[in-house]
Every structure is written in structure tokens, then in C-alpha cells.
Amino acid sequence: MTPEATRLDPPAKPVTDNEQRIIIRGGNPLHGTVRVGGAKNAVLKKMAAALLAPDVSVLRNVPNLTDVQMMAEVLRHLGAKVTISPGEVVIDARNINELEAPYELVSQLRASFIVLGPLLARFGQAKVSLPGGCAIGERRIDLHERGLKQLGADCRIEHGYVYASGSNLSGTRIYLDRPSNGATENIMLAASQADGQTIIENAAQDPEIVNLADFINAMGGRITGAGSYQIAIDGVKAENMHGAVFETIPDRLEAGTFIMAVMTAGGEITIEGVNPHHLYSVISKVTEMGAEVAIYAPDTMKVRTQGRLQGRDVTTVPYPGFPTDLQAPIMAVLASAEGTSIISETIYENRFMHAGELRRMGADIALTGSAAVIKGVPRLMGAEVKATDLRAAAALIIAGLGADGVTELTGLHHLDRGYENLEDKVRALGADIWRR
Ligand code: EPU
Numbered sequence: 001m002t003p004e005a006t007r008l009d010p011p012a013k014p015v016t017d018n019e020q021r022i023i024i025r026g027g028n029p030l031h032g033t034v035r036v037g038g039a040k041n042a043v044l045k046k047m048a049a050a051l052l053a054p055d056v057s058v059l060r061n062v063p064n065l066t067d068v069q070m071m072a073e074v075l076r077h078l079g080a081k082v083t084i085s086p087g088e089v090v091i092d093a094r095n096i097n098e099l100e101a102p103y104e105l106v107s108q109l110r111a112s113f114i115v116l117g118p119l120l121a122r123f124g125q126a127k128v129s130l131p132g133g134c135a136i137g138e139r140r141i142d143l144h145e146r147g148l149k150q151l152g153a154d155c156r157i158e159h160g161y162v163y164a165s166g167s168n169l170s171g172t173r174i175y176l177d178r179p180s181n182g183a184t185e186n187i188m189l190a191a192s193q194a195d196g197q198t199i200i201e202n203a204a205q206d207p208e209i210v211n212l213a214d215f216i217n218a219m220g221g222r223i224t225g226a227g228s229y230q231i232a233i234d235g236v237k238a239e240n241m242h243g244a245v246f247e248t249i250p251d252r253l254e255a256g257t258f259i260m261a262v263m264t265a266g267g268e269i270t271i272e273g274v275n276p277h278h279l280y281s282v283i284s285k286v287t288e289m290g291a292e293v294a295i296y297a298p299d300t301m302k303v304r305t306q307g308r309l310q311g312r313d314v315t316t317v318p319y320p321g322f323p324t325d326l327q328a329p330i331m332a333v334l335a336s337a338e339g340t341s342i343i344s345e346t347i348y349e350n351r352f353m354h355a356g357e358l359r360r361m362g363a364d365i366a367l368t369g370s371a372a373v374i375k376g377v378p379r380l381m382g383a384e385v386k387a388t389d390l391r392a393a394a395a396l397i398i399a400g401l402g403a404d405g406v407t408e409l410t411g412l413h414h415l416d417r418g419y420e421n422l423e424d425k426v427r428a429l430g431a432d433i434w435r436r
Contacts, residue, residue, distance in 0.1 A: 020410075020436065021408050021436060022397065022415075022423050022433060022435050023407070023409075023434055023436065024397065024400035024401060024403075024407045024409070025405070025406050025432040025433075026400055026402055026405065026407065027402075027403075027432075028430050029430065030261060030262045030266070030268075030269050030426070030430050030431060031267050031269065031430050032428060032430065033269070033270040033271075034258055034269060034270070034272070034425050034426075034428065034429055035272045036272070036273045036274050037254060037273075037420050038060075038062050038087075038248030039207070039211070039248055039251040039254075040063060040068070040251060040417075040418045041181075042207070043062050043068060043089070044111040045208065046212060046215045046246065047059065047072070047075060048111075048115045048117070049118055049212060050080070050091040050093050051075070051078070051080065051119060052093075052192060052221075052241050053093065053122075053219055053238075053241035053243055054094045054122075055092075055094065055243030056091065056092045056093075056094070056243045057090070057093070057244050057245070058089070058091075058243075058244075058245040059088065059090075059091070059248060060087065060088055060246065061087060061247050061248040061249075062087055062088055062248060063251070063420040064420045065420060066416045067109055071109060072084055073105060074105045074106070074109065074112040075115075077105060078096050078099070078101070078115065078119075079095050079096040079098050080092060080093045080096060096123070099123055099125055101113075101115050101116075101126075101127070103160060106129040107129065110131040110134065110139065110182075112131075113129075113130075113131050113186075114189070116128045116190075117186040117187070117188070117189025117190040118189045118190075120165075120166065120169070120190045121169070121190050121193040121194070122193070122238065124167030125165040125166075126163075126165075127164075128164075129161055129162075130157065130160050130161065130162060134389070136348045136350055137348035137350045138349060138350075141183075143178070143183035144180075144183045144186045146174075147174045147176070147183055147200075148164055148187070150172050150174050151166070151169040151171075151172060151174075151187070151190055151194055151198065152168060152170050153165065154166055169190060169193070169194035169195070171196030171197040171198040171233070171234075171235055172198055172199075173198075173199045174187060176201065176202045177202075179203060179204040179205065179318045181204040181206055184231070185204075187233075188209075188216065191235060192216055192221045192233060193236060193237070193238050197232055197233065197234050197235070198232070198233040198235070199233075200230070200231040201229065201230055203231045205227055205228060205319050207249055207252065207275070207278045207319070209227065209231075210226045210227040212226075213227075213231070214226070214246070215244060215246045218246055219242060219243065219244045220240045222235075222236055250274050250299070252278040252282075253326060254419060255274040255301075256323070256329065257326070257329055257398070257419070258425075258426075259279075259282065259291070260286075260326070260329040260395075261398050261429075262303050262305055262429075263286060263289070263291055263305050263309060263333045264332060264333055264398050264402030265431065266305055267304070268302065269303055270300060270302050271300065271301050271303065272299065272300050274300070274301055275298075276297075276299075281320055282322065282323070283295075283301075285314060285330070286303075286333075289312050289333070290308075290309040290310050292304040292305070309333065309337040310337060310339060311341035311376050312334070312341055314343045315343075316343075317346055324346075324347035324351060326391070327343060327351060328351070328354045328391040328394065329398050330343070331343055331354065331365070332395040332396070332398040332399040334374045334376060335358050335374055335376065335377065335380055335399060336363075336377055336380050340373065340375050340376070342373055342374070344370060345370050351389075352367050353388035354387075354392035355367055357387075357388070357396055358380070358385075358396070360383040361380040361381055361382065361396075361399055361400075361407065362377055362379075362380050362383075362403075363399075364377055379402070379403065379404050380399050380402060380404070381403055381404050381405055382400060382405035382406040382408075383403075384407075384410075385399075385410075386410045386411045387409060387410070388411065390415065391418075392414070393412065393414045393419075394419065396409050397409060397423070397433070401433070412435070
């Protein structure tokens, strides 16, 4: 064998999207102003809700995310015409000719399971693939199923699909064992055209639920109480539903991500286009840890951090509690805060995959069931890490911003599902970060 033949250079190969990476040289403090986009988890549900009426709806303040493109694919599969332009999605739901959302689409985007509610309301039947589990937990749908049955739908699960039918849904009182976002949404949508009044007890209270209820009302629906634990839906006649033009609320999770970013990197940033009311649990926790947060009503806040932060315990709970979707980001902050912190994850059974990646960066994290014990180290070290889900991707960027040396993040398809140009926004604040 010649020396040339033993060389280990990899063969030349074009770089594909899957091999893209974000590279961060940690240590630059963040300064300047950043604007948050529309909330992913509100947009996706409103896109499904547009199916309620044989008309055209326009959604505004829509971020450019792969999840939005994927939801558009699901709606197109059902026969809707969907046009995406910067900041806007137009959905023409006049000619829906397919009532089945297949596995290959729903398995890629769990949020698309929410088409079940509007299809059932408008057409009296739907066949939607079960989304299955994912990297963060089992993610059951028993509360959706039970709620739809209580409305009078025939709902059965066969061969991986939910078959729902019932053209005479009637209002009733539905208690949710836990305040599931998805179940609250599917029941609200299905009940919007039922006979009489439906009351959801122990409903999810998240701002995205309020935004969805407001949109359904703009389409002619009659929903009150969204944002509280009890939502009343007065069914309206199908012919009274119509399209609507509607604004999307700011993404509180994107705003929370910027808060955590300045907590590891240090500095002072202004976050615009945010609703601080949606972030009280987060503001309260990060203030306890030593961050300074000032709110400039109605949509601007400033966050400043100096020196080492204090570790604190965090428990994820349904809104208005500390959001599970910011659990990974705050773990990245606690990893280098002073003292020992315990994170208790009560929403998902398996949302700690990022802990192993943070350990690669020098974090001292022990997992015991649904808790993570984090002993803060003085500084994290840059390393090659891989995102296992959307919020893990954000957490690893946050960790990299405050780490010594270079962090290389792969698994970027997770990031692009839910953040629009996160690295560009953070670079504009002074971070040394790029994608290649
Ligand atoms: N659950 C059940 N039975 C059900 C429904 C839910 O046991 O019938 C359980 C789930 O297994 C999970 C918990 O309840 O453990 C919470 O589920 P929920 O229905 O509230 O969540 P979701 O609607 O599937 C949305 C967001 C998630 C966010 C959760 C909790 C969207 C598209 N997704 O999911 O967002 O974590 O609410 O706030 O709105 C993210 O953005 O990164 C993300 C994962």
C-alpha cells in the first residue's frame, strides 16, 4: 500500500443542509436591540383553524419557520391554497377535498394533529394520523379523544389513525385531567360549531390559546374565558363562520431565549415586540438569579447582567408557571451559575436530552428521574454538540455564547423549525456566531 493510499482525508462531498453547523466563539457580551417575531405555537394552530370556514383567512406577523412551511403542506394536502409571503400566510379553505392527514405529514409536525378539530366541526368527519412520541416524551392524545367523544363524536383509533365522525356535536362540560394545550385547542375548534354551549374546565391558559380563541371569534365564533381555567364555547351555525385577517402575538419563547442569551454572555439588550405580561414567571426567576429586567410598556424590555449569576431551583408548570419550553435554555444558564440548582420537569417525562450535550461542554449535571441537579461550574468550555430538539438547540447556542472557546452545533433542522434566523439576530447583538 502506498503512503498516499493510507491518507485519511475524507472524500470531497457537497455540504448538505443536514451537515450545516453553527459555530460560536464564546465570550462576547451582547449589546443592542433585538425584535421578536410572531409566536410559532400560535401561528400553527390558527393555520389549522382557518379550515373552519369555506373562505380566505390572512394571518399576519408570521415568522419564517420550517414548521410553518410544513403546516402549509398539510393544509395543501387537504385541498387548501396556502400562500406564504414575508410575515404573512394566506389560507384559502374554500375547496377542501380531502379529510385525511396522513402519517408522513403528521409525524413530521405534531401540531398538525390539530386539523382534527376543524375538520370534524366543518365536515363531520376526519382521519388524522397519530403523531407518535418524540425526543421529549410520549405526548399522549387521550384527552383530545375523550373530549371529542364527550361532544358526541364517534372517535376510534385504528392502525395508527384517529377516525372521528359526528355531524351533530353538542355542547357539554368537559374536564381536562391536565391543562393540555393541544386538547384545549382541538376541543375549542370542534365545539365552535356544535349545538349549544361547551365548557372546558381546567383548560390550558397560555397566551397562544387566547390568540386562537380570538381568531376563531374573528371568524364568527363565540368563545369567552380563554386565558382562564374555564373556557365557554357557544356553538354557532356553520354559515355564520367566515375568514378573518388576524395578527399573531409575539413569541414569548423567543423573547425568553434572548433573556437567557444575555445571561450567559453578559451585557445589556433591549427586546422589542415582546409582551412582558406573558413572561412574568420567567422575569421573576431570572431576577432572583441576579439579572436586571426593566419593562418599558407596552412591548419593550431591557435585560442586563453583570458578573456571575446565582443558581436557583426551577419547576416547569403549565402557564402561567415557568414554561417547559424554556427549561433547556435556563439549564444552560444554571450550568455556570453559582451554587447548586435543581430543575424539576413536570410536563414531559423525557425532556433532558440536552443535559448530556451540556456535560460535553463541562457542565456538572446529574439526572434523577424528573429532576436535574446542576452544580454550577465557573465557565463552560466550547465543544462539538448536537441538538436533540428545538429548545435544546437554543440552549446549546446560549451555552456556547458564554463558554470559553469554540462551540460547534449540529442538528440545525431542529432550530429552524421554531426560530427565524436566531444566529443572525444574536450576531447583530455582538456575538461571534455564524452558520456554515
Ligand atoms: N398530554 C396527555 N394527554 C393528552 C395531551 C397531552 O397526557 O391528551 C400530556 C403530554 O404527553 C405532555 C403534556 O400533557 O406530557 C403537555 O401536553 P400539551 O398537550 O400541553 O402539549 P402540546 O399541545 O402537544 C404544546 C407546544 C409545545 C409545548 C407544550 C406545553 C405546540 C405546537 N407545541 O404542545 O411546544 O411544550 O404545548 O406547553 O404548541 C416547543 O415549542 O418546543 C414545544 C414542544
